Amino acid sequence: MQTNKLFNLSRWRLASYYAGVMGLILGLCGLAVYEMTSQDHWRSLDQELTSLAGTLHDGLEPILQEPGQLQPSVKQLLPNLCLGTQPCFLSKPRGHILNATQQPGYYVQFLDLNGQLLATAGENPPGLAFERETTRQRPLIDQRGNRYHQVSLQLKTATGQPWGYLKVGRSLVEYDHHLRTIQVFLILSLPVVMMGVGGASWLLAGLAMGPVYRSYQQIQQFTADIAHELRTPITAIQATLETTLSTEPNSEEIHSTLQILKRQNYRLTHLIQDLLLLSRIDLHDANRSQFQPCCLNDLVSDLVEEFAGSGITAGVQLSAEIRVEQPVRVKGEEDQLYRLVANLISNAIHYTPAGGIVKIILETDKQQAIIQVQDTGIGIAPAEQARIFDRFYRVDGARSRQQGGAGLGLAIAQAIAIKHQGVLSVESELGQGSLFTIQLPIVSASMAHS
The missing domain is CATH 3.30.565.10 (Histidine kinase-like ATPase, C-terminal domain)
Structure with missing residues:
Protein backbone atom coordinates (compact mmCIF):
# COMPACT_ATOMS: atom_id res chain seq x y z
CA MET A 1 0.00 0.00 0.00
CA GLN A 2 2.94 2.32 0.62
CA THR A 3 3.94 2.13 -3.05
CA ASN A 4 0.47 2.97 -4.31
CA LYS A 5 0.17 6.76 -4.55
CA LEU A 6 -3.63 6.76 -4.52
CA PHE A 7 -3.95 4.66 -1.35
CA ASN A 8 -0.98 6.35 0.31
CA LEU A 9 -2.58 9.78 -0.25
CA SER A 10 -5.94 8.47 0.95
CA ARG A 11 -4.28 7.05 4.05
CA TRP A 12 -2.64 10.40 4.80
CA ARG A 13 -5.98 12.16 4.40
CA LEU A 14 -7.83 9.68 6.58
CA ALA A 15 -5.13 9.92 9.26
CA SER A 16 -5.21 13.73 9.07
CA TYR A 17 -8.99 13.85 9.40
CA TYR A 18 -8.89 11.45 12.33
CA ALA A 19 -6.09 13.33 14.06
CA GLY A 20 -7.82 16.67 13.43
CA VAL A 21 -11.12 15.47 14.87
CA MET A 22 -9.39 13.88 17.86
CA GLY A 23 -7.34 17.04 18.39
CA LEU A 24 -10.51 19.14 18.35
CA ILE A 25 -12.23 16.77 20.77
CA LEU A 26 -9.24 16.68 23.11
CA GLY A 27 -8.90 20.47 22.93
CA LEU A 28 -12.56 20.96 23.81
CA CYS A 29 -12.28 18.40 26.61
CA GLY A 30 -9.19 20.16 27.97
CA LEU A 31 -10.98 23.52 27.83
CA ALA A 32 -14.00 22.00 29.58
CA VAL A 33 -11.78 20.49 32.29
CA TYR A 34 -10.06 23.85 32.78
CA GLU A 35 -13.36 25.72 33.04
CA MET A 36 -14.88 23.15 35.40
CA THR A 37 -11.79 23.23 37.62
CA SER A 38 -11.80 27.01 37.63
CA GLN A 39 -15.49 27.20 38.50
CA ASP A 40 -15.15 24.53 41.18
CA HIS A 41 -12.27 26.34 42.89
CA TRP A 42 -14.12 29.64 42.61
CA ARG A 43 -17.24 28.16 44.23
CA SER A 44 -15.17 26.61 47.01
CA LEU A 45 -13.47 29.93 47.66
CA ASP A 46 -16.78 31.81 47.57
CA GLN A 47 -18.42 29.34 49.96
CA GLU A 48 -15.51 29.64 52.35
CA LEU A 49 -15.64 33.43 52.40
CA THR A 50 -19.45 33.48 52.61
CA SER A 51 -19.33 31.10 55.58
CA LEU A 52 -16.66 33.20 57.30
CA ALA A 53 -18.55 36.43 56.64
CA GLY A 54 -21.81 34.92 57.92
CA THR A 55 -20.14 33.76 61.12
CA LEU A 56 -18.68 37.21 61.73
CA HIS A 57 -21.99 38.86 60.87
CA ASP A 58 -23.92 36.73 63.34
CA GLY A 59 -21.32 37.25 66.07
CA LEU A 60 -20.93 41.01 65.63
CA GLU A 61 -24.46 42.37 65.25
CA PRO A 62 -25.53 41.63 68.87
CA ILE A 63 -22.58 43.65 70.25
CA LEU A 64 -22.70 46.66 67.91
CA GLN A 65 -24.26 49.68 69.64
CA GLU A 66 -23.67 52.86 67.64
CA PRO A 67 -23.45 53.14 63.81
CA GLY A 68 -19.84 53.44 62.61
CA GLN A 69 -18.34 52.64 66.04
CA LEU A 70 -16.50 49.42 66.94
CA GLN A 71 -16.91 48.10 70.44
CA PRO A 72 -13.86 46.78 72.36
CA SER A 73 -15.54 43.39 72.51
CA VAL A 74 -14.98 43.03 68.77
CA LYS A 75 -11.35 42.30 69.64
CA GLN A 76 -12.48 39.05 71.19
CA LEU A 77 -13.65 37.82 67.80
CA LEU A 78 -10.78 39.36 65.83
CA PRO A 79 -7.60 39.46 67.94
CA ASN A 80 -5.55 40.96 65.10
CA LEU A 81 -7.98 43.82 64.39
CA CYS A 82 -6.32 47.17 63.59
CA LEU A 83 -8.22 50.44 63.74
CA GLY A 84 -8.11 52.89 60.84
CA THR A 85 -5.21 52.61 58.43
CA GLN A 86 -2.51 51.82 60.98
CA PRO A 87 -0.23 48.90 60.05
CA CYS A 88 -1.14 45.46 61.31
CA PHE A 89 1.10 42.57 62.21
CA LEU A 90 -0.06 39.01 61.77
CA SER A 91 0.14 36.86 64.88
CA LYS A 92 0.20 33.08 65.00
CA PRO A 93 -3.25 31.50 64.99
CA ARG A 94 -4.33 30.38 68.42
CA GLY A 95 -7.02 27.85 67.52
CA HIS A 96 -9.75 30.50 67.27
CA ILE A 97 -12.84 29.63 65.26
CA LEU A 98 -12.03 32.54 62.94
CA ASN A 99 -8.30 31.87 62.67
CA ALA A 100 -8.60 31.97 58.84
CA THR A 101 -8.49 35.77 59.13
CA GLN A 102 -5.00 35.41 60.60
CA GLN A 103 -3.69 33.42 57.62
CA PRO A 104 -1.69 35.17 54.87
CA GLY A 105 -3.87 36.42 52.04
CA TYR A 106 -7.06 36.93 54.11
CA TYR A 107 -8.49 40.20 55.29
CA VAL A 108 -11.56 41.57 57.11
CA GLN A 109 -12.55 45.22 56.71
CA PHE A 110 -15.12 47.34 58.52
CA LEU A 111 -16.48 50.37 56.69
CA ASP A 112 -19.03 52.96 57.70
CA LEU A 113 -22.12 53.76 55.69
CA ASN A 114 -20.11 56.17 53.52
CA GLY A 115 -17.48 53.60 52.65
CA GLN A 116 -14.74 54.96 54.90
CA LEU A 117 -12.41 52.31 56.31
CA LEU A 118 -12.78 51.91 60.07
CA ALA A 119 -10.67 48.85 60.86
CA THR A 120 -8.83 45.97 59.20
CA ALA A 121 -7.89 42.46 60.28
CA GLY A 122 -5.28 40.58 58.27
CA GLU A 123 -3.92 42.07 55.07
CA ASN A 124 -4.88 45.55 53.92
CA PRO A 125 -4.99 45.57 50.09
CA PRO A 126 -4.47 49.15 48.91
CA GLY A 127 -6.91 50.79 46.52
CA LEU A 128 -9.73 48.23 46.44
CA ALA A 129 -12.92 49.75 45.06
CA PHE A 130 -15.79 50.20 47.47
CA GLU A 131 -18.73 47.96 46.57
CA ARG A 132 -21.87 47.72 48.62
CA GLU A 133 -22.87 44.38 47.00
CA THR A 134 -20.82 41.23 46.69
CA THR A 135 -19.28 40.64 43.26
CA ARG A 136 -19.45 36.86 42.90
CA GLN A 137 -17.90 36.28 39.47
CA ARG A 138 -15.61 39.28 39.08
CA PRO A 139 -12.46 39.57 41.19
CA LEU A 140 -11.24 42.91 42.56
CA ILE A 141 -7.80 44.33 41.72
CA ASP A 142 -5.76 46.51 44.08
CA GLN A 143 -3.24 49.23 43.17
CA ARG A 144 -0.42 46.65 42.86
CA GLY A 145 -2.37 44.51 40.40
CA ASN A 146 -3.12 41.71 42.84
CA ARG A 147 -6.50 40.03 42.50
CA TYR A 148 -8.89 39.39 45.38
CA HIS A 149 -12.25 37.81 45.90
CA GLN A 150 -14.44 39.59 48.40
CA VAL A 151 -17.79 39.06 50.14
CA SER A 152 -19.68 42.16 51.41
CA LEU A 153 -22.40 42.19 54.04
CA GLN A 154 -24.26 45.10 55.66
CA LEU A 155 -24.05 45.21 59.46
CA LYS A 156 -26.76 46.46 61.78
CA THR A 157 -26.71 47.43 65.41
CA ALA A 158 -28.40 45.46 68.13
CA THR A 159 -31.42 47.73 67.73
CA GLY A 160 -31.66 47.14 63.96
CA GLN A 161 -30.10 50.41 62.73
CA PRO A 162 -27.68 50.27 59.75
CA TRP A 163 -24.18 50.22 61.18
CA GLY A 164 -21.91 49.90 58.11
CA TYR A 165 -20.35 47.20 56.00
CA LEU A 166 -18.33 44.07 56.64
CA LYS A 167 -15.99 42.91 53.90
CA VAL A 168 -14.21 39.54 53.99
CA GLY A 169 -11.74 38.77 51.22
CA ARG A 170 -8.91 36.55 50.15
CA SER A 171 -6.01 36.93 47.79
CA LEU A 172 -6.27 34.94 44.51
CA VAL A 173 -2.53 34.26 44.27
CA GLU A 174 -2.90 30.56 45.05
CA TYR A 175 -6.02 30.33 42.89
CA ASP A 176 -4.25 31.95 39.91
CA HIS A 177 -1.13 29.82 40.43
CA HIS A 178 -3.23 26.66 40.41
CA LEU A 179 -4.99 27.69 37.18
CA ARG A 180 -1.69 28.65 35.52
CA THR A 181 -0.30 25.22 36.43
CA ILE A 182 -3.29 23.57 34.74
CA GLN A 183 -2.88 25.83 31.69
CA VAL A 184 0.79 24.99 31.32
CA PHE A 185 0.08 21.30 31.73
CA LEU A 186 -2.65 21.35 29.09
CA ILE A 187 -0.60 23.44 26.66
CA LEU A 188 2.52 21.28 27.01
CA SER A 189 0.66 17.97 26.98
CA LEU A 190 -1.42 18.75 23.90
CA PRO A 191 1.50 18.46 21.39
CA VAL A 192 2.66 15.21 23.03
CA VAL A 193 -0.85 13.79 22.93
CA MET A 194 -1.29 14.93 19.32
CA MET A 195 1.91 13.13 18.35
CA GLY A 196 0.51 9.96 19.86
CA VAL A 197 -2.86 10.57 18.19
CA GLY A 198 -1.11 11.18 14.87
CA GLY A 199 0.79 7.91 15.10
CA ALA A 200 -2.31 6.02 16.15
CA SER A 201 -4.26 7.69 13.32
CA TRP A 202 -1.69 6.54 10.78
CA LEU A 203 -1.81 2.96 12.07
CA LEU A 204 -5.61 2.90 12.29
CA ALA A 205 -5.91 4.39 8.80
CA GLY A 206 -3.66 1.62 7.54
CA LEU A 207 -5.76 -1.03 9.30
CA ALA A 208 -8.99 0.51 8.00
CA MET A 209 -7.73 0.69 4.42
CA GLY A 210 -6.08 -2.74 4.48
CA PRO A 211 -9.22 -4.66 3.45
CA VAL A 212 -10.04 -2.00 0.85
CA TYR A 213 -6.55 -2.23 -0.59
CA ARG A 214 -6.68 -6.01 -0.66
CA SER A 215 -10.03 -5.85 -2.44
CA TYR A 216 -8.54 -3.34 -4.86
CA GLN A 217 -5.63 -5.70 -5.53
CA GLN A 218 -8.04 -8.59 -6.05
CA ILE A 219 -10.02 -6.51 -8.52
CA GLN A 220 -6.83 -5.57 -10.34
CA GLN A 221 -5.73 -9.19 -10.41
CA PHE A 222 -9.20 -10.32 -11.46
CA THR A 223 -9.25 -7.77 -14.28
CA ALA A 224 -5.81 -8.81 -15.50
CA ASP A 225 -6.67 -12.51 -15.29
CA ILE A 226 -9.97 -12.25 -17.07
CA ALA A 227 -8.41 -10.06 -19.75
CA HIS A 228 -5.78 -12.74 -20.25
CA GLU A 229 -8.34 -15.54 -20.29
CA LEU A 230 -10.53 -13.74 -22.83
CA ARG A 231 -7.59 -12.70 -24.98
CA THR A 232 -6.40 -16.28 -25.48
CA PRO A 233 -9.51 -17.66 -27.25
CA ILE A 234 -10.15 -14.40 -29.07
CA THR A 235 -6.57 -14.37 -30.39
CA ALA A 236 -6.97 -17.98 -31.50
CA ILE A 237 -10.24 -17.17 -33.26
CA GLN A 238 -8.71 -14.12 -34.93
CA ALA A 239 -5.64 -16.03 -36.10
CA THR A 240 -7.76 -18.88 -37.46
CA LEU A 241 -10.04 -16.50 -39.34
CA GLU A 242 -7.13 -14.54 -40.81
CA THR A 243 -5.43 -17.74 -41.96
CA THR A 244 -8.61 -19.05 -43.49
CA LEU A 245 -9.40 -15.77 -45.24
CA SER A 246 -5.88 -15.42 -46.64
CA THR A 247 -6.13 -18.74 -48.49
CA GLU A 248 -8.63 -20.57 -50.59
CA PRO A 249 -9.74 -23.26 -48.18
CA ASN A 250 -11.21 -26.54 -49.20
CA SER A 251 -13.99 -28.32 -47.39
CA GLU A 252 -11.61 -30.05 -44.96
CA GLU A 253 -9.94 -26.76 -43.98
CA ILE A 254 -13.32 -25.11 -43.54
CA HIS A 255 -14.43 -27.97 -41.31
CA SER A 256 -11.20 -27.77 -39.30
CA THR A 257 -11.60 -24.02 -38.93
CA LEU A 258 -15.17 -24.38 -37.73
CA GLN A 259 -14.08 -26.98 -35.20
CA ILE A 260 -11.45 -24.59 -33.81
CA LEU A 261 -13.99 -21.79 -33.64
CA LYS A 262 -16.44 -24.12 -31.92
CA ARG A 263 -13.90 -25.10 -29.26
CA GLN A 264 -12.86 -21.52 -28.58
CA ASN A 265 -16.48 -20.40 -28.52
CA TYR A 266 -17.26 -23.18 -26.02
CA ARG A 267 -14.35 -22.04 -23.88
CA LEU A 268 -15.59 -18.45 -23.92
CA THR A 269 -19.14 -19.53 -23.15
CA HIS A 270 -17.99 -21.72 -20.28
CA LEU A 271 -15.84 -18.92 -18.86
CA ILE A 272 -18.69 -16.42 -19.05
CA GLN A 273 -21.08 -18.87 -17.38
CA ASP A 274 -18.62 -19.44 -14.55
CA LEU A 275 -18.20 -15.70 -14.05
CA LEU A 276 -21.95 -15.16 -14.03
CA LEU A 277 -22.36 -17.97 -11.50
CA LEU A 278 -19.75 -16.43 -9.21
CA SER A 279 -21.40 -13.02 -9.55
CA ARG A 280 -24.82 -14.41 -8.64
CA ILE A 281 -23.40 -16.21 -5.62
CA ASP A 282 -21.54 -13.07 -4.47
CA LEU A 283 -24.41 -10.64 -4.97
CA HIS A 284 -27.32 -12.66 -3.60
CA ASP A 285 -27.52 -13.64 0.04
Missing part, protein backbone atom coordinates in the same frame (compact mmCIF):
# COMPACT_ATOMS: atom_id res chain seq x y z
CA ALA A 286 -28.52 -17.22 0.65
CA ASN A 287 -32.08 -17.70 1.88
CA ARG A 288 -31.93 -21.14 3.47
CA SER A 289 -35.69 -21.17 4.03
CA GLN A 290 -36.11 -21.60 0.27
CA PHE A 291 -33.64 -24.50 0.03
CA GLN A 292 -34.96 -28.02 -0.42
CA PRO A 293 -33.50 -31.15 1.20
CA CYS A 294 -30.99 -32.90 -1.08
CA CYS A 295 -29.87 -36.51 -0.71
CA LEU A 296 -26.08 -36.67 -0.83
CA ASN A 297 -26.07 -40.44 -1.32
CA ASP A 298 -27.77 -40.09 -4.71
CA LEU A 299 -25.64 -37.07 -5.58
CA VAL A 300 -22.37 -38.94 -4.99
CA SER A 301 -23.58 -42.00 -6.90
CA ASP A 302 -24.64 -39.89 -9.88
CA LEU A 303 -21.29 -38.07 -9.96
CA VAL A 304 -19.28 -41.28 -9.87
CA GLU A 305 -21.37 -42.61 -12.74
CA GLU A 306 -20.96 -39.38 -14.73
CA PHE A 307 -17.19 -39.17 -14.33
CA ALA A 308 -16.54 -42.88 -14.86
CA GLY A 309 -15.82 -42.28 -18.54
CA SER A 310 -13.41 -39.41 -17.77
CA GLY A 311 -11.61 -41.60 -15.28
CA ILE A 312 -11.21 -44.41 -17.79
CA THR A 313 -9.93 -41.99 -20.44
CA ALA A 314 -7.37 -40.54 -17.99
CA GLY A 315 -6.37 -44.00 -16.75
CA VAL A 316 -7.56 -43.17 -13.22
CA GLN A 317 -9.50 -45.54 -10.99
CA LEU A 318 -12.63 -43.72 -9.73
CA SER A 319 -14.66 -45.17 -6.85
CA ALA A 320 -17.12 -44.16 -4.14
CA GLU A 321 -17.16 -45.17 -0.48
CA ILE A 322 -20.40 -44.42 1.35
CA ARG A 323 -19.86 -44.95 5.07
CA VAL A 324 -23.45 -44.34 6.17
CA GLU A 325 -26.43 -46.65 6.11
CA GLN A 326 -29.17 -44.03 6.17
CA PRO A 327 -29.70 -41.32 3.51
CA VAL A 328 -27.80 -38.12 4.30
CA ARG A 329 -29.75 -34.96 3.50
CA VAL A 330 -28.74 -31.31 3.53
CA LYS A 331 -30.69 -28.20 2.62
CA GLY A 332 -29.50 -26.46 -0.50
CA GLU A 333 -29.70 -26.03 -4.24
CA GLU A 334 -29.04 -29.45 -5.70
CA ASP A 335 -27.58 -28.12 -8.95
CA GLN A 336 -25.01 -26.02 -7.09
CA LEU A 337 -24.08 -28.82 -4.69
CA TYR A 338 -23.68 -31.09 -7.70
CA ARG A 339 -21.38 -28.47 -9.26
CA LEU A 340 -19.41 -28.19 -6.01
CA VAL A 341 -18.53 -31.88 -5.83
CA ALA A 342 -18.16 -32.19 -9.61
CA ASN A 343 -15.48 -29.48 -9.65
CA LEU A 344 -13.48 -31.32 -7.02
CA ILE A 345 -13.76 -34.66 -8.84
CA SER A 346 -12.81 -33.07 -12.16
CA ASN A 347 -9.73 -31.45 -10.62
CA ALA A 348 -8.74 -34.72 -8.94
CA ILE A 349 -8.89 -36.62 -12.25
CA HIS A 350 -6.97 -33.91 -14.12
CA TYR A 351 -4.15 -33.74 -11.59
CA THR A 352 -3.80 -37.49 -11.01
CA PRO A 353 -1.40 -39.34 -13.32
CA ALA A 354 -2.46 -42.51 -15.11
CA GLY A 355 -2.70 -45.46 -12.75
CA GLY A 356 -3.74 -43.24 -9.84
CA ILE A 357 -6.83 -43.46 -7.66
CA VAL A 358 -9.61 -40.96 -7.00
CA LYS A 359 -12.02 -41.84 -4.19
CA ILE A 360 -15.20 -40.03 -3.11
CA ILE A 361 -16.12 -40.64 0.53
CA LEU A 362 -19.46 -39.80 2.15
CA GLU A 363 -19.80 -39.92 5.93
CA THR A 364 -21.27 -37.94 8.80
CA ASP A 365 -20.59 -36.83 12.28
CA LYS A 366 -23.43 -35.90 14.63
CA GLN A 367 -24.28 -32.58 13.02
CA GLN A 368 -22.50 -32.43 9.65
CA ALA A 369 -22.36 -34.30 6.40
CA ILE A 370 -18.80 -34.85 5.18
CA ILE A 371 -17.85 -35.40 1.56
CA GLN A 372 -14.19 -36.08 0.83
CA VAL A 373 -12.51 -36.25 -2.57
CA GLN A 374 -9.17 -38.02 -2.19
CA ASP A 375 -6.63 -38.53 -4.96
CA THR A 376 -3.10 -39.82 -5.40
CA GLY A 377 -2.15 -36.99 -7.74
CA ILE A 378 0.70 -34.50 -7.91
CA GLY A 379 -0.27 -32.75 -4.66
CA ILE A 380 -0.16 -29.07 -3.77
CA ALA A 381 2.74 -27.21 -2.20
CA PRO A 382 2.02 -25.72 1.27
CA ALA A 383 2.69 -22.20 -0.03
CA GLU A 384 0.02 -22.63 -2.72
CA GLN A 385 -2.67 -24.22 -0.56
CA ALA A 386 -3.81 -20.83 0.74
CA ARG A 387 -4.30 -19.52 -2.81
CA ILE A 388 -5.92 -22.40 -4.66
CA PHE A 389 -9.40 -21.01 -3.92
CA ASP A 390 -8.54 -17.64 -5.52
CA ARG A 391 -10.12 -16.91 -8.85
CA PHE A 392 -8.01 -17.76 -11.91
CA TYR A 393 -5.28 -19.29 -9.77
CA ARG A 394 -3.78 -22.53 -11.08
CA VAL A 395 -1.32 -24.86 -9.41
CA ASP A 396 -0.07 -25.97 -12.82
CA GLY A 397 -1.03 -23.22 -15.23
CA ALA A 398 0.34 -24.79 -18.40
CA ARG A 399 -1.40 -28.11 -17.82
CA SER A 400 -4.66 -26.40 -16.88
CA ARG A 401 -4.71 -24.42 -20.10
CA GLN A 402 -4.07 -27.52 -22.14
CA GLN A 403 -7.14 -29.06 -20.53
CA GLY A 404 -9.22 -25.91 -20.95
CA GLY A 405 -9.34 -24.81 -17.31
CA ALA A 406 -9.70 -21.15 -16.40
CA GLY A 407 -8.84 -21.43 -12.71
CA LEU A 408 -12.40 -20.83 -11.51
CA GLY A 409 -13.39 -24.35 -10.45
CA LEU A 410 -12.19 -24.20 -6.84
CA ALA A 411 -13.31 -20.58 -6.47
CA ILE A 412 -16.83 -21.62 -7.49
CA ALA A 413 -16.68 -24.62 -5.16
CA GLN A 414 -15.64 -22.40 -2.24
CA ALA A 415 -18.40 -19.87 -2.98
CA ILE A 416 -21.06 -22.61 -3.13
CA ALA A 417 -19.85 -24.13 0.15
CA ILE A 418 -20.01 -20.77 1.91
CA LYS A 419 -23.47 -20.07 0.47
CA HIS A 420 -24.69 -23.34 2.02
CA GLN A 421 -23.08 -22.51 5.39
CA GLY A 422 -20.47 -25.15 4.76
CA VAL A 423 -16.69 -25.38 4.90
CA LEU A 424 -14.35 -26.46 2.13
CA SER A 425 -10.78 -27.33 3.17
CA VAL A 426 -7.76 -29.06 1.69
CA GLU A 427 -4.92 -31.25 2.95
CA SER A 428 -2.16 -32.03 0.50
CA GLU A 429 1.43 -33.12 0.17
CA LEU A 430 3.58 -32.83 -2.94
CA GLY A 431 3.83 -36.13 -4.78
CA GLN A 432 1.40 -37.84 -2.39
CA GLY A 433 -1.96 -36.45 -3.45
CA SER A 434 -4.68 -34.23 -2.02
CA LEU A 435 -7.74 -34.54 0.18
CA PHE A 436 -10.55 -32.01 -0.25
CA THR A 437 -13.19 -32.05 2.50
CA ILE A 438 -16.68 -30.53 2.35
CA GLN A 439 -18.63 -30.10 5.58
CA LEU A 440 -22.34 -29.23 5.33
CA PRO A 441 -25.00 -28.99 8.07
CA ILE A 442 -27.32 -31.97 8.11
CA VAL A 443 -31.10 -31.62 7.90
CA SER A 444 -32.97 -33.21 10.80
CA ALA A 445 -35.35 -36.08 10.06
CA SER A 446 -38.41 -33.97 10.83
CA MET A 447 -37.31 -31.22 8.43
CA ALA A 448 -36.44 -33.74 5.73
CA HIS A 449 -40.01 -35.13 5.70
CA SER A 450 -41.76 -31.77 6.06
